[in-house]
Structure formats: C-alpha cells, structure tokens
Amino acid sequence: MDVLVLSNSYIPLRRVPWQQAFGYVFAGRAEIVETYIGRDVRSSSASWPMPSIVRFVRRTAGLFKRQVKFSRRMVYLRDGGRCQYCATALTLKSFTIDHIVPRSKGGQTAWENVTTACLPCNQKKADRTPRQAHMKLLTKPRKPRSLGGPGGLLRWHNGMPEGWKIYLGHRG
Ligand SMILES: [Zn+2]
Incomplete structure (x- = not known):
C-alpha cells in the first residue's frame, strides 16, 4: 500500500510505501491525514489504522528537492513517458534515453x-x-524542481485512492 505524503502546507510531495510513512509518523515528523478504511497495521500487541495520506508537521523545504536524484526512470517521468521527438507514448520497458549532445561529442x-x-x-x-x-525536441529538458506540487511529477491517475484526488489537483 502506498501513502501520499504532503508538505505541512498540504502540497503533495511524493508517494511512499506505507512502512516509510509509518516511520515518519512514529518519529513525530508527520501526522496522519487520512487512513485506508478496513485496513490495519498490526504488531503483536496493537494495531493502527493504515495511513493513506500523511502530512509533515514542520516545513520540509529542500527535503524532497534533494531526493530528485538523476535516474532513467525519473527522466521518463519528467517527460511524461513520451518520446520527446515524435510524442509516442512509451512504456518503462520500451523507452530509451537520448543524449541530446551525444556522449561522443562531450x-x-x-x-x-x-x-x-x-x-x-x-x-x-x-x-x-x-x-x-x-x-x-518537444520540450526543453530541465532538472525537475520537486517531485510534486503543481506541474510536478506526481499526478492523479486511476487506481490511486480516491482520497488523494483533492491533493493532486484532480477535478471531476
Ligand atoms: Zn520517437
């Protein structure tokens, strides 16, 4: 189960596995905003509702910026999964990375x-x-500024929990 992580000002930052979100909550860094109905996290002696959305309690400026690490997958996400020359939609298995100025030319x-x-x-x-x-090129390649927020990489799609809609700017 994934959890939507919000900044203290309710800006979506990223989605993380529930274990990680739970870690934030236990460390006192985040609070639970919404839980999954009918799902619990159990230990041998207790159980807690499974978080669906958590929110950092303090400002987290820069925290996730640092985590936009360069990777093939992040390039794919940045470019919306489309070939930036012909706009064909590609899968994570079929896309390639093009060096705009070829490596052989520095x-x-x-x-x-x-x-x-x-x-x-x-x-x-x-x-x-x-x-x-x-x-x-259809777009000028840039370094992503953050993982979420308006124009960010975290976009609503079907299959995400309904409760995330409002934070991901989904209308309708
Ligand atoms: Zn193409």
Whole structure:
C-alpha cells in the first residue's frame, strides 16, 4: 500500500510505501491525514489504522528537492513517458534515453542533456545533435524542481485512492 505524503502546507510531495510513512509518523515528523478504511497495521500487541495520506508537521523545504536524484526512470517521468521527438507514448520497458549532445561529442549524462526517446527516433538521430539530425525536441529538458506540487511529477491517475484526488489537483 502506498501513502501520499504532503508538505505541512498540504502540497503533495511524493508517494511512499506505507512502512516509510509509518516511520515518519512514529518519529513525530508527520501526522496522519487520512487512513485506508478496513485496513490495519498490526504488531503483536496493537494495531493502527493504515495511513493513506500523511502530512509533515514542520516545513520540509529542500527535503524532497534533494531526493530528485538523476535516474532513467525519473527522466521518463519528467517527460511524461513520451518520446520527446515524435510524442509516442512509451512504456518503462520500451523507452530509451537520448543524449541530446551525444556522449561522443562531450555531452554529459545530466538532466539538461538527456531526453526520453523511442528507439526509432534514437536510432534515426544516432550520433548527431538534434540540429544536425533535423529533429526538434518537444520540450526543453530541465532538472525537475520537486517531485510534486503543481506541474510536478506526481499526478492523479486511476487506481490511486480516491482520497488523494483533492491533493493532486484532480477535478471531476
Ligand atoms: Zn520517437
């Protein structure tokens, strides 16, 4: 079970496994905002309702910013899971990472120089810059500022608990 973690000002930060959310609560860093109905966390001597949403009790500026670590998966999430040359929707298994300035030309593996690409676009572009390959990027790659909040990476989708909707800005 995943838990939605909110900042003290109710901005969604990320989703974490319930064990981690429980850790925040036990450490006094977070409070439970909502629980899953009919689900309990049990120890040998007690049981607690399973949290669905927790909120940090103090300001957490920078806490999660530091945790936007560079990874293939985060590049995929940043780019909405789409090839940034042809807009094809890709799966976590089928996407590739394109170095905009190719590594052979000194391009670095960094947020600003990588983008999500489908295999055909990646192969077509090959060892060239987008300009040389006459290919245009749909978005300018940036380092994500945080994992959540407006325009963040944490978006509502079906299958998430209903109670999360309001915090993830989902309407309807
Ligand atoms: Zn493509």
